[in-house]
Structure formats: C-alpha cells, structure tokens
Amino acid sequence: MSATSSTFRALRHHNYRLWAGADIISVTGTWMQVLGLNWLILTITGSATSVGVSLVVQALPTLLLGMWGGALADRLPTRPVVIAAQLAQAALAVALAVIAYTGADDVAPIYGVALLSGIVGALGGPSLGRFGAEVVPPDDLPNAMALGSILSSGARILGMSLAGVLLPFTGDGGLFVINAATFFAVVAAVLAMRREEFHPLAAAGRQPGAVLAGLKYVLRTPWLLVVLGLWFVSGSVGRNFQVTMAAMSAGPLGTGVAGYGLLSTVFAVGTVLGGFLAASRPALTVRLLLITAFLIGVAQALSGLMPELWSFAALMLPIAAGAVTVDTTVNARAQLDSPEPMRGRIIAALSIVSAGAGALGGPLLGWLSDTFGPDVALEAGGVSCVAAALLAAVALTRLSGRTIRQSVRLRPRLEQA
Numbered sequence: 001m002s003a004t005s006s007t008f009r010a011l012r013h014h015n016y017r018l019w020a021g022a023d024i025i026s027v028t029g030t031w032m033q034v035l036g037l038n039w040l041i042l043t044i045t046g047s048a049t050s051v052g053v054s055l056v057v058q059a060l061p062t063l064l065l066g067m068w069g070g071a072l073a074d075r076l077p078t079r080p081v082v083i084a085a086q087l088a089q090a091a092l093a094v095a096l097a098v099i100a101y102t103g104a105d106d107v108a109p110i111y112g113v114a115l116l117s118g119i120v121g122a123l124g125g126p127s128l129g130r131f132g133a134e135v136v137p138p139d140d141l142p143n144a145m146a147l148g149s150i151l152s153s154g155a156r157i158l159g160m161s162l163a164g165v166l167l168p169f170t171g172d173g174g175l176f177v178i179n180a181a182t183f184f185a186v187v188a189a190v191l192a193m194r195r196e197e198f199h200p201l202a203a204a205g206r207q208p209g210a211v212l213a214g215l216k217y218v219l220r221t222p223w224l225l226v227v228l229g230l231w232f233v234s235g236s237v238g239r240n241f242q243v244t245m246a247a248m249s250a251g252p253l254g255t256g257v258a259g260y261g262l263l264s265t266v267f268a269v270g271t272v273l274g275g276f277l278a279a280s281r282p283a284l285t286v287r288l289l290l291i292t293a294f295l296i297g298v299a300q301a302l303s304g305l306m307p308e309l310w311s312f313a314a315l316m317l318p319i320a321a322g323a324v325t326v327d328t329t330v331n332a333r334a335q336l337d338s339p340e341p342m343r344g345r346i347i348a349a350l351s352i353v354s355a356g357a358g359a360l361g362g363p364l365l366g367w368l369s370d371t372f373g374p375d376v377a378l379e380a381g382g383v384s385c386v387a388a389a390l391l392a393a394v395a396l397t398r399l400s401g402r403t404i405r406q407s408v409r410l411r412p413r414l415e416q417a
Contacts, residue, residue, distance in 0.1 A: 007280045010144035015135040015193040022189035023148060024155045029182030031159025033093060036167065036175035037110070040100055043172075044107055054107075054114050061118035062125070062355040066348040071210035073126035073344025075203060082131050083190055085124025086183040092117050093180035100173035122351075129347035131190075133335060134198050142284045142332040149324045150275030157268050204341035214345030217338075224334060226395045227289070228353050231330045233388035234293055235357030236364065237381035238300055239323050241267060241316070243365045244381075247374035248312060255309050266313045270320025277325055284329040286396060292329070294389035296322035301382025304375040 010016050038051050072081065095113050104110070136144045163175055170178075204210065218224060245267065249260035278284060299319050306312040331350060338346045368377035 007143075007276065008147065010136050010140045010147055013136050013140070013197065015197050016140075016144055018189040018193055019132060019135045020147065020151055022186040024151050024158075025185040026182045027152050027155035028159040028162065029179035031156045032163040032166075032175045033096070033179040035160055035163040036100075036172040037096065037114075039167065040096075040172040041107055041110060044105060044110075050107060054111060056359065057111050058114045058118040058121075059355045059359055061115065061122040062351050063359075065119065065122040066126070066352045066355075067211045067214050067345060069123040070126040070214055070345035070348025071204075072123060073130045073347065074214075074341055075206060075210065076127070078127045078131035078134065079190060081124060081127040083187050085120055085128065086186045086190075088120045088124070089117060090180045090183035092120070093176050093183070097173040097176035097180065100171065100176060125351055126344040126347040129335075130201060130344045133343065134200055135193065137199050138336060141336060142281075142328070143279055145332055146275050146278035146281075146284075146328050148275075149278065149328055150272055153268060153271040153275060153324070157265075201343055202340040210345075214342060214348070217342055217345070218349050221338075222399050223286075223396060224338070226392050226399070227286070227330055227334065228349070230289075230293060230388050230392040231326070232353050232357050234297075234323075234326055234385055235354060236361030238297060238385040240358065240361040240365050241319070243362055244369060244374050244378050245316070247366075247369040247377070251369075251373065252307075252375050253309050253312060259309050262309070263313055263316055266316050267320045270317040271324045273317070274321030274324030275328070277321055278328040284325075284332045286329075286333060289326060289329040289333070290389055290393045290396070292322045292325045293392070294386060296326070297382050297385030297387075297389055299382070300385060301379050304378030304382065 011020065037054065041051050041054055044050075092113050096110070099109050099113070132144070132148070133141055166174060166178075207213070218228070245263045246260050249255045249257070249263060253259055255262075281288065296319050299315050299322070303312055303315040303319070306315060334346050334350055335343060365377050365381065368374075368380060372380075
C-alpha cells in the first residue's frame with residue numbers, strides 16, 4: 001500500500017465517505033453559527049464577558065450529564081439517537097434564527113438555547129462518537145479519527161470565512177438558518193449508509209448503575225487515568241492558544257489584530273498538517289503520544305521567548321500539528337484499548353476532560369497573561385506540559401513493568417490449572 005493510499009485508507013469504506021462528507025458540511029455550519037452567535041451576543045451586550053458566559057453555559061451540561069449520555073450510547077442503538085440529536089440541534093438553530101430576526105435585546109433566551117444545545121450535545125455526543133466508530137473497521141479507526149481532524153480543521157476555516165463574508169448580507173439569523181440546514185445533510189448521510197457495511201460494537205445490557213460503572217472503570221484503569229491526566233494538563237495550559245496568541249499579539253509582539261489574524265491562520269494550517277501526520281502513521285501509540293506531548297511542551301516554553309512575529313508563528317505551526325496528533329492518539333487509544341460495551345462512557349469521559357480543561361485553562365492562562373505577561377504564561381504552561389509528559393512516561397513505564405511481573409507470577413498457576 002502506498003503512503004498516499006495509507007493516509008486516506010478510511011475513505012475506502014462507503015459509509016465513512018458519506019460520514020466524512022456530512023462532517024465537512026456540519027462542522028462548516030457549526031462554525032458559521034459560532035461566529036454569528038458571538039457577534040449577536042456582543043451586539044446586544046457590548047461585553048466580551050457575555051460571550052464567554054455563553055461558552056460556559058454550553059459546556060456545563062457536558063461536565064454534569066456527559067456520563068449519562070455515554071451510558072445511553074452503550075445501551076441504545078446509535079443510529080436513531082444520532083438522527084434525533086441532529087434534528088434537535090437543527091430545531092435549536094432555527095430558534096436562534098427566530099430570536100435574531102425578532103430583534104431580541106436580551107441575552108437570556110440566547111443563553112437558554114445555548115444551554116439546551118449543550119444538553120443535546122452531552123446526551124447525544126457519545127452516541128455520535130460511537131456511531132463514527134461503527135462506520136469503519138477497528139483497524140481503520142485511528143486513521144478515520146485523523147482524517148476527521150483534517151476535515152474539522154478545514155471546515156472550521158471554511159465556516160469562519162463564509163460567515164465573515166455572508167454576515168453583512170444575511171445577518172446573524174441567516175447564519176443560524178444555514179447551520180440548521182447542515183444538520184439535515186448529516187441525517188441524509190446516515191440514512192443513505194449501507195447497513196451490511198457497518199461494524200457494530202458490542203452493546204451493554206440494561207443494568208442499574210451504568211453511569212457509576214463507567215466512572216469506576218475509568219478510576220480503576222491506571223493507564224487510562226495517566227493518559228487522561230496528561231491530556232488534561234496539555235488541554236488546559238497547553239492548548240488554549242486562542243488566549244495566548246491574542247495576548248502576545250496585543251502585548252510583547254505588538255502586532256495587534258493583523259498579527260492575531262495571521263497567527264490564527266498559521267495555527268489552523270498547523271492543525272491540518274497534524275491531521276495528515278496522524279493519518280499517515282501506521283499506528284497511533286502511547287509512545288507517540290508521550291514524545292509528541294513532550295516536544296510541543298518544549299516548543300510552547302520556547303515560544304514565550306520569541307521576540308518577533310515570524311519566529312513566534314514558526315513555532316505555532318509544529319505546536320498546532322502536535323496538538324492534533326496528541327488529541328487523535330488519546331482518542332484512539334482510549335477507545336480501542338477499552339471494552340466495546342464501555343465505549344460510549346469512555347467517549348463521554350474524554351468529552352468531560354476536554355470540557356474541563358477548556359473551562360479551567362482559558363481563565364487560568366488569561367489571568368497569568370494579565371498578571372505576569374503572556375510570555376510568562378506560555379513558558380509556565382510549556383514547562384507544565386513537559387513535566388506532565390515526563391511524569392506520565394514514568395508512571396506508564398512502572399505500570400507496564402508491574403503488568404509483566406504479575407503475568408510472570410500468574411503463569412505457573414495457569415499452567416497447573
């Protein structure tokens with residue numbers, strides 16, 4: 001198999017091609033709505049803090065209800081849940097359009113829709129992730145995840161660009177209507193998939209305490225706890241570059257909005273490159289995770305020392321690529337190395353860690369930037385990521401050694417039995 005065909009091997013599957021096409025359309029619409037929603041709130045309130053509140057309101061249900069969504073995903077058929085969630089999100093996008101077109105002067109209804117959208121995402125997101133794992137064979141799942149990162153990064157750039165162009169003509173409401181329509185593209189793709197080409201995962205039976213069982217599994221699986229801990233540190237103080245890039249542009253680099261726009265573009269390009277890097281790998285291993293997390297931590301610490309825009313941007317490119325590789329590897333290993341009946345709850349745990357890291361990291365890096373300067377914030381975050389990678393490597397090495405010693409002690413008993 002050539003390198004090119006290996007990079008795109010998940011696209012050999014009919015169902016994944018439909019899923020990938022729907023993903024591009026849906027993510028593009030989502031980012032169009034993100035821009036429109038932020039602009040609408042800013043127009044009504046004139047406060048950037050109000051925009052931040054909307055993000056917290058939307059993320060909160062994932063922290064509180066995510067494991068319930070995971071338990072539902074492990075027990076219920078994923079296809080109807082995915083369709084129901086898409087239709088619900090379409091209805092909420094239409095509700096936002098109505099609010100925008102009626103000239104609302106209060107953000108309370110907008111926050112209400114954001115909260116409902118977060119609830120739908122928390123309950124339906126694990127089913128969406130589990131369904132995405134069923135459209136390809138297990139061996140091609142890491143590649144499908146990496147390609148998904150490429151598509152999501154490209155669709156984000158496309159969505160933000162289209163929103164910027166269309167906003168003066170359609171208004172916020174028009175962007176919400178377009179997003180509502182994209183959810184029907186996902187529904188159409190799901191309905192057009194070939195049932196005989198699915199790779200269904202083993203489901204969990206109806207049982208009391210499914211949520212608690214999921215939490216116990218995570219807490220009693222040491223290697224998973226170590227990986228999630230590393231991911232949390234990396235995601236909180238090492239991945240919130242929207243905060244630090246803006247602060248560096250306004251502060252030490254002195255480049256203003258133009259510099260921030262350039263850095264955002266460079267970072268977006270880096271995420272696409274990272275997706276290709278992950279997709280081209282024959283396997284996404286824990287070793288790759290540890291090495292990449294260590295290197296991007298070093299690069300982040302060095303970025304705080306960069307005196308010019310060009311040198312800072314040069315480091316943003318590999319940092320962004322590495323961040324996507326880390327994210328894809330964590331998702332692949334957490335899912336593939338856990339029991340299939342637990343897959344939805346594992347996806348929910350990943351979502352909870354990601355949401356918690358974002359909720360903590362953004363304000364923390366903002367405070368560090370305001371108090372000590374964005375360069376110090378980057379250096380402190382980078383050093384923290386390096387330390388987390390080294391500690392994770394030591395912990396996983398010890399766990400691996402303990403597993404080997406246990407297997408050696410148990411082997412004579414097994415042979416006697």
